[in-house]
Amino acid sequence: MxxxxxxxxxxxxxxxxxxADHTPGWWRSAVIYQVYPRSFRDLNGDGVGDLAGITAELPQLAELDVDAVWLSPFYRSPQRDAGYDVSDYCDVDPLFGTLDDFDAMMAEAKRLGLRLIVDLVPNHCSDQHAAFRAALAAPADGPERDMFIFRDGLGESGELPPNNWQSHFGGPAWTRITEPDGTAGQWYLHLFDSSQPDFNWDNDAVHAEFERVLRFWLDRGVSGFRVDVAHALVKAPGLPAWGGRADGNSSDGFPGHEAPMFGQPALHDIYRAWRRILAEYGPDRILCAEANVDPLPRLADWVRPDEMHQAFNFPYLHAGLDPHRMRRVVTESLNALDAVGAPTTWVLSNHDVVRHATRFGYDGPAPRDGDGIGPADPQPNAELGRARAAAATMFMLGLPGGAYLYQGEELGLPDGIDIPDHQRQDPTFGRTGGERLGRDGCRVPLPWRAGEPNNGFGSGADPWLPQPESFGALARDTQAASPSSHLNLYRSMLALRRQLRLGEGxxxxxxxxxxxxxxxxxxxxxxxxxxxxxxxxxxxxxxxxxxxxxxxxxxxxxxxxxxxxxxxxxxxxxxxxx
Missing domain, CATH: 2.60.40.1180 (Golgi alpha-mannosidase II)
Known part of the structure; x- marks a missing residue:
C-alpha cells in the first residue's frame, strides 16, 4: 500500500x-515477558518465588504465545533492593535455588521454544560483594578502592559529601566509611541505596570482571541481557555538581543531557565491546538497555548497529492515554530508531512503576512512578482501570516493533495498595521516612489458582507481600475458564499479532x-x-x-x-x- x-x-x-520491516532478528518484533522471580511462583513454600516455580509454570507462558522471558535478578544478594544489590554475579541466591535449578529452567524454556534473557546490574553491586569488602579493608590509595568511586569529603575534616548528588531512593548519593583504623574516612558513591556502591568504570579491572560475567551466562545458554540503568555506568570527569533531578530527567534549567552521572560518551565503547562478545555466540544473542534518557531521539545512541539491540521506551510508558502525546512519542520513536536501523520497543508496566491497570483507573493524575499508592491515597476505579488497560495494551500490541509485558498484566492485576508499613521492603520507603511508599505495590505475588492457599502462589508460608482481596477472582485458572476474561483477550491479541505479523508491519x-x-x-x-x-x-x-x-x-x-x-x-x- x-x-x-x-x-x-x-x-x-x-x-x-x-x-514494513523484515530485517532478520527475532528480537525486532518479539514479545518478551518479564518474570520477577520472588513474586512469580513459590514451589518450596517459603513465601518467596523461586526458579523451580518458574520452571513449573513456563508452559503457561508458552501457551500465552510470547517469544522470550526476561528474568529479573536471581543472583546471590542480601536482598536489600530485591536482588538489584548483587554480591555474586555468577551464582544463584539460595532464596531462589541453585545453578542446577537454573540449568533445569533453561532446559525447560528451550523445550518450549522460549528464549531466556537475564538481568545484568553493572552500575553497582552489594556492599557485601567481595570486591567492596576488600575496598573497605584497603588503604585509601589502594587498588581495591579504585574498583569503586571513593572520594575524600569536603569541609575542614572531610565531614561533607564530595558533591551534591542525590540518591534515586532519597537522600545523599554518598556514604562515609570508617577506615580500618577506626577513623572517619572517605566517602563512596551510590546512585541508589547506600548498600549499592557504584563501580568505577574508569578502571579496566571492572571491564574485565563484567566481560567474565557475560561469558559465564552466555555459556549457560541465555539469549541475552537486559542491562540495568545502562546509561549510568560512566560518570563525568571530576564529578561536577548537579542541581537537577536525581534520575537525570529534564527539569527547569537542568536538561537531562547535561546530567553528569548519565549518558556519558565512554559508555558506548563498553557496549560495543559487549556486542562483540555476544557475536561470538551467534547472531541471536541480544542486549537491551534500560536507558532512561531524554529527549527521545537520544535513545537512538544506544541502539546503533554496533551497540545495543534494543532500548526500553520509557517515554511511551509515561505517555498515558493522551492521544496527542501518544502520537508524538510513537512518531518520534519510529523516526529516531528507523534512522539507525533499530527496532522500537513498547511497554506499559514493569517492576518499577504502578501497574497500568491501576494507573488508568484515575481520571486525574496518577501517583508518580516509584511513589506507590497507599490506603490513605485517592483510590483508583478498578473496573475502569482494567478496561482502559485492555484498550491501551491492544493499541500497543498493534504497533510495529517489539513489546515487553510485565508478569500479571495479562490477568489485569492491580497494584497492591493495602500493604502494612511493616511489610514494605522497597528501600525508597525507608530512605524517605515513608513519604514515598515505593514500588512494592506492583511486585505483589501472582494468583495462579483460586481456592488454593495464597491463590496458588505457594502452599506454605504467607507470601512476602500480601495479595489484595481481588486477586482470587483474577486468578489464572478462573480467567482461563472465561472466554471474556482479560487473560483470554491477551491470548487472542498475541496470537493475532503473530499471525498478522504486526510486529514487522x-x-x-x-x-x-x-x-x-x-x-x-x-x-x-x-x-x-x-x-x-x-x-x-x-x-x-x-x-x-x-x-x-x-x-x-x-x-x-x-x-x-x-x-x-x-x-x-x-x-x-x-x-x-x-
Whole structure:
C-alpha cells in the first residue's frame, strides 16, 4: 500500500511514518515477558518465588504465545533492593535455588521454544560483594578502592559529601566509611541505596570482571541481557555538581543531557565491546538497555548497529492515554530508531512503576512512578482501570516493533495498595521516612489458582507481600475458564499479532482519528482504532478482528467503538497500482 492508496472505508488522509520491516532478528518484533522471580511462583513454600516455580509454570507462558522471558535478578544478594544489590554475579541466591535449578529452567524454556534473557546490574553491586569488602579493608590509595568511586569529603575534616548528588531512593548519593583504623574516612558513591556502591568504570579491572560475567551466562545458554540503568555506568570527569533531578530527567534549567552521572560518551565503547562478545555466540544473542534518557531521539545512541539491540521506551510508558502525546512519542520513536536501523520497543508496566491497570483507573493524575499508592491515597476505579488497560495494551500490541509485558498484566492485576508499613521492603520507603511508599505495590505475588492457599502462589508460608482481596477472582485458572476474561483477550491479541505479523508491519496515522479523544493508525491492512472519549464513535467499514471490550464486558453496538475501547479492524484495500 502506498500513501496515496487510501481504502474507501478509511476515506481521509494518511500520514506514513514507518514502512514494513523484515530485517532478520527475532528480537525486532518479539514479545518478551518479564518474570520477577520472588513474586512469580513459590514451589518450596517459603513465601518467596523461586526458579523451580518458574520452571513449573513456563508452559503457561508458552501457551500465552510470547517469544522470550526476561528474568529479573536471581543472583546471590542480601536482598536489600530485591536482588538489584548483587554480591555474586555468577551464582544463584539460595532464596531462589541453585545453578542446577537454573540449568533445569533453561532446559525447560528451550523445550518450549522460549528464549531466556537475564538481568545484568553493572552500575553497582552489594556492599557485601567481595570486591567492596576488600575496598573497605584497603588503604585509601589502594587498588581495591579504585574498583569503586571513593572520594575524600569536603569541609575542614572531610565531614561533607564530595558533591551534591542525590540518591534515586532519597537522600545523599554518598556514604562515609570508617577506615580500618577506626577513623572517619572517605566517602563512596551510590546512585541508589547506600548498600549499592557504584563501580568505577574508569578502571579496566571492572571491564574485565563484567566481560567474565557475560561469558559465564552466555555459556549457560541465555539469549541475552537486559542491562540495568545502562546509561549510568560512566560518570563525568571530576564529578561536577548537579542541581537537577536525581534520575537525570529534564527539569527547569537542568536538561537531562547535561546530567553528569548519565549518558556519558565512554559508555558506548563498553557496549560495543559487549556486542562483540555476544557475536561470538551467534547472531541471536541480544542486549537491551534500560536507558532512561531524554529527549527521545537520544535513545537512538544506544541502539546503533554496533551497540545495543534494543532500548526500553520509557517515554511511551509515561505517555498515558493522551492521544496527542501518544502520537508524538510513537512518531518520534519510529523516526529516531528507523534512522539507525533499530527496532522500537513498547511497554506499559514493569517492576518499577504502578501497574497500568491501576494507573488508568484515575481520571486525574496518577501517583508518580516509584511513589506507590497507599490506603490513605485517592483510590483508583478498578473496573475502569482494567478496561482502559485492555484498550491501551491492544493499541500497543498493534504497533510495529517489539513489546515487553510485565508478569500479571495479562490477568489485569492491580497494584497492591493495602500493604502494612511493616511489610514494605522497597528501600525508597525507608530512605524517605515513608513519604514515598515505593514500588512494592506492583511486585505483589501472582494468583495462579483460586481456592488454593495464597491463590496458588505457594502452599506454605504467607507470601512476602500480601495479595489484595481481588486477586482470587483474577486468578489464572478462573480467567482461563472465561472466554471474556482479560487473560483470554491477551491470548487472542498475541496470537493475532503473530499471525498478522504486526510486529514487522508498517504504521500510517489515520488523520481523521487523530483527535483529542481518539487515535488510529494503519498497520498493513489492519486499522487500530482507540476511543478514550466518553461517547461512542462510528467504525469504518471492515471486519472486526478483536475488540478490547471483551475484557470489560462492555456492549457497544457492532458498528461503534465504545468509550475506553480499542479495536483491530481488517480493511480490504484494492491494489490500484497493479
Amino acid at each position: 502506498s500513501v496515496d492508496t487510501v481504502p474507501a472505508a478509511l476515506a481521509g488522509p494518511l500520514t506514513l511514518v514507518h514502512a 508498517s504504521l500510517a496515522w489515520l488523520e481523521d482519528w487523530s483527535t483529542d479523544t481518539s487515535l488510529g493508525y494503519l498497520n498493513g491492512t489492519v486499522a487500530v482504532l482507540m476511543n478514550v472519549g466518553h461517547e461512542p464513535l462510528d467504525l469504518p467499514a471492515g471486519t472486526v478482528l478483536l475488540r478490547s471490550s471483551a475484557a470489560a464486558a462492555m456492549n457497544a453496538p457492532e458498528h461503534q467503538l465504545g468509550s475506553g475501547e480499542t479495536v483491530w479492524l481488517e480493511i480490504y484495500i484494492e491494489d490500484t497500482e497493479s
